[in-house]
Amino acid sequence: MESMRAVGYTLETAVADIIDNSITAGATEVSLLFSPQPEPYVAIVDNGTGMSSGAAQNAMRLAGSNSRDHRNSHDLGRFGLGLKTASISQCRDLVLVTKQDGSLSGYRWDLDYLVETKSWSLLELTEDECRLLPGFDELDKHQNGTLVLWRKLDQLEAAVGDLIAGLDAHMIDVRKHLALVFHRFLAGEHGSKFSIAINYRNVSGADPLLQNHKATLPGPIERIDVEGESIELRPYTLPHLNKLSTADRQRAQVEGSMRDSQGFYIYREKRLVIWGTWFRIAPKHELGKLARVRVDVPNSLDHLWALDIKKAQAVPPPSIQRRLRQVANNIIAPSRKVHEYRGRRTGAQQHTRLWNVYDDRNSFRYEINREHPAVIALGSQPASDGQSVDSLLRLLERSFPVDDVYNRMGQDQTQLDSKDSDLDLMLLASSLWNSLQGTLAPEAFVQSIAGTEPFDSNPKSRQILEEAVTNHD
Numbered sequence: 001m002e003s004m005r006a007v008g009y010t011l012e013t014a015v016a017d018i019i020d021n022s023i024t025a026g027a028t029e030v031s032l033l034f035s036p037q038p039e040p041y042v043a044i045v046d047n048g049t050g051m052s053s054g055a056a057q058n059a060m061r062l063a064g065s066n067s068r069d070h071r072n073s074h075d076l077g078r079f080g081l082g083l084k085t086a087s088i089s090q091c092r093d094l095v096l097v098t099k100q101d102g103s104l105s106g107y108r109w110d111l112d113y114l115v116e117t118k119s120w121s122l123l124e125l126t127e128d129e130c131r132l133l134p135g136f137d138e139l140d141k142h143q144n145g146t147l148v149l150w151r152k153l154d155q156l157e158a159a160v161g162d163l164i165a166g167l168d169a170h171m172i173d174v175r176k177h178l179a180l181v182f183h184r185f186l187a188g189e190h191g192s193k194f195s196i197a198i199n200y201r202n203v204s205g206a207d208p209l210l211q212n213h214k215a216t217l218p219g220p221i222e223r224i225d226v227e228g229e230s231i232e233l234r235p236y237t238l239p240h241l242n243k244l245s246t247a248d249r250q251r252a253q254v255e256g257s258m259r260d261s262q263g264f265y266i267y268r269e270k271r272l273v274i275w276g277t278w279f280r281i282a283p284k285h286e287l288g289k290l291a292r293v294r295v296d297v298p299n300s301l302d303h304l305w306a307l308d309i310k311k312a313q314a315v316p317p318p319s320i321q322r323r324l325r326q327v328a329n330n331i332i333a334p335s336r337k338v339h340e341y342r343g344r345r346t347g348a349q350q351h352t353r354l355w356n357v358y359d360d361r362n363s364f365r366y367e368i369n370r371e372h373p374a375v376i377a378l379g380s381q382p383a384s385d386g387q388s389v390d391s392l393l394r395l396l397e398r399s400f401p402v403d404d405v406y407n408r409m410g411q412d413q414t415q416l417d418s419k420d421s422d423l424d425l426m427l428l429a430s431s432l433w434n435s436l437q438g439t440l441a442p443e444a445f446v447q448s449i450a451g452t453e454p455f456d457s458n459p460k461s462r463q464i465l466e467e468a469v470t471n472h473d
């Protein structure tokens with residue numbers, strides 16, 4: 001039992017494993033309560049079906065069920081271990097109290113007691129003993145339900161240092177983790193309402209695929225049929241970073257940066273188990289950072305995926321890998337499109353950009369568009385020497401800080417929106433008209449300049465251009 005403490009759970013993943021059991025037991029409310037004092041504890045209470053005394057005793061046994069047994073669909077369990085391994089990874093004292101049809105049972109594993117007695121002594125608690133436990137009042141509010149209580153939090157103490165100072169802060173990570181892995185349950189996707197509260201504050205779900213964002217582009221649903229079961233794939237291209245609010249960004253940056261967060265999002269019975277990886281099927285490119293694929297797998301295919309006890313690791317079987325590779329390649333392409341130079345637009349109106357980008361297989365360069373009216377106007381200024389303007393432009397092009405831009409975008413910085421004020425546009429319009437009026441009639445001038453950068457993004461551009469022409473006359 002001491003050895004099983006080192007399976008590698010964190011507080012977040014351990015709590016999530018306990019909540020898996022609550023969901024499987026049909027709970028609609030889960031309440032996590034914790035306090036660092038007087039005696040530190042973490043309690044997880046649900047209003048699920050609860051257990052009979054016999055079932056509770058069995059639940060406390062290691063591998064109380066066979067991991068090869070068929071599981072009901074919607075059962076988030078597999079190994080018959082989670083309750084014990086997740087709990088003792090965090091604490092030395094685990095208590096299970098459960099209520100079903102009016103009968104109350106309580107059992108306890110105390111590692112220190114096991115060491116002392118050198119025997120497998122599962123302690124049974126009396127009803128009076130149960131009533132004194134932290135979290136019991138919360139359980140008592142429900143007709144049926146279960147309380148899992150952790151005390152002697154030695155591992156947690158080792159992880160956070162001082163519990164009084166550290167537990168609160170650590171619970172912020174727990175909240176984030178639960179918001180992510182159970183987001184589909186919290187959104188009511190499995191049919192009934194479901195809530196999780198931490199010290200009475202509700203957790204709201206955080207969808208890393210931003211499926212409700214209107215600029216997210218979902219792709220077509222595909223199915224892979226394996227052993228009579230079906231795996232469902234759906235690609236999503238996330239909106240360009242500029243379009244995301246801070247909250248959306250936080251939801252989308254599950255792995256720190258957008259680039260690291262790309263990849264497959266594997267849901268086992270709607271519970272997110274693995275995310276932000278292409279499983280060595282494809283590398284993570286900067287250009288693929290908006291690409292994600294939702295993969296829904298049923299628990300009946302667990303044996304194919306080499307699922308680990310914490311359900312945090314799994315490897316897709318070769319037969320599925322092939323299809324995953326196809327989908328990954330298709331999805332990375334649309335993600336590139338959102339990122340490619342946004343100057344190329346199609347549609348009725350032709351927009352004239354100040355920069356052109358030239359692609360040459362694996363290399364590219366930016367050039368200032370010599371056809372842009374502002375460039376033409378500059379070149380035709382009487383005082384300036386056409387030759388030196390062109391050398392300045394070439395200098396600007398060559399010194400364009402591509403590496404710096406790349407680094408910044410890689411760190412998910414967005415470009416400061418540099419909208420020109422109406423006054424700036426007015427000044428630019430006047431100077432353009434000043435130098436172009438010999439070559440263009442007023443109407444043609446307004447017509448052609450209105451579709452060029454930076455005028456094309458200002459709704460009042462026509463008015464400004466017309467004013468510039470009139471004022472000048």
Ligand SMILES: Nc1ncnc2c1ncn2[C@@H]1O[C@H](COP(=O)(O)OP(=O)(O)OP(=O)(O)O)[C@@H](O)[C@H]1O
Nearest residue numbers: 021022025050059077078079080081082083084146
């Ligand atoms: N909150 C709960 N409400 C009702 N029954 C529970 C609850 N928690 C655990 N059980 C019962 O105890 C059993 C053992 O739970 P445990 O988490 O150890 O294993 P599991 O969920 O079957 O598999 P896994 O190791 O994959 O989590 C469960 O199968 C379930 O029958």
Ligand SMILES: [Mg+2]
Nearest residue numbers: 021077082083
């Ligand atoms: Mg379980």
